[in-house]
Amino acid sequence: MPVTAKICGLSTPETLDAAIAGSASHVGFVFFPPSPRNLSRERAAQLAARVPGHVRRVGVFVDPDDATVESALDAGLLDALQLHDTAPARAAAIKAKTGREIWAAVAVRTAADLAAAVTFAGAADRILYDAKTPPGAALPGGMGVRFDWTLLEGFRHPLPWALSGGLDPVNLREAVTRTGATLVDVSSGVEISPGIKDAGKIAAFLAAVASL
Template sequence: MRPLVKICGITRVHDAMIAAALGADFLGLNLFPRSPRSLSLGKAREIADAVRGQVRTVGVFVNTPSRELMAIMDTIGLDFAQLHGDEWPDEVAVLGKRAIKVFRSLPVTPVHIARHPHVWGFLVDTPSAKLFGGTGITWDWRGLREVRSPKPMIIAGGISPENVRRALTESAADGVDVNSGVEVSPGVKDPRRMKMLFEELKRGRT
């Protein structure tokens, strides 16, 4: 089965439609104001509406109170919320299977996973004290290989067409989250590199 693919940091309808046509499973819309790829609610809704029914949309949030977050999700029509902050397990649980919890500290342990039994899945990203995703920096994917999770495990951080197959092989992850690896500048996707990514994935893991 092909790994799950999330193209994150989408800021343009055109890019969203290309990613959906290529076969992306998820599109990430950044709603963290301090991100260079941050979107207004109106723009996020425009993008989500353009691809509705073709691909699932994921809002990227950092420490947004659960009540406010759910209202934003309903306004835009998002399928999932990706939680990049230090959200308490009780806040994450409110979202249930609409939540994707991000781990930004390594190693990921069974304790981390057990704290969030209700989520759809997990995303493991490059540790950073200043950035909440979109670092463009890789990490040692082999550290995830022995982690057992009953939910999908997705990896992020510096993934590109050039290393995606190796990343999946070394991590044994269920999918990848790709952002800067398919961009020409923050928030502007390169159709050629997105196509390269999916062509590499068709070749299978290394």
């Protein structure tokens, strides 16, 4: 199957346009104030208006309350909600309330961490396997950390899924070969500094995706 890509944490028209021009299937907008990629309602609305209908808009949240979700949905015209550090019951409640596709992030460091994916059956539509960040880290993702991709070899996935965590144009082929991922998610791997995306890096990553 062809591999598609989500460029996450976009915050400027120029980098969003680069993701669209490079045929990203999804673009990610972050709604989490501690993140350097966090968007205001106004900026989210500006960016969302630039996204063509064939590209899906994903909002990224960390255990959000209803008000945060509703505000972001309205501003970002979101097609899907990506939830970090969110319990399955809460994910199910958000899915029921919004009617949107739900991506549940599962943080992975060891094989035992994969068991969490099963708990989202019925509560989410897709699992996002991401690297578990170091203890005490301010952010649950987007830190350029990768996990041992061999952990996913032969794993029986309970839901459709995507791969994230430390991906870049150089290691992408290895990651996809080892895991069988058909949707990959990149953020820090296309940045020149935390939160600052680079149009050239985005183009290079999407060219690497297209070459698979």
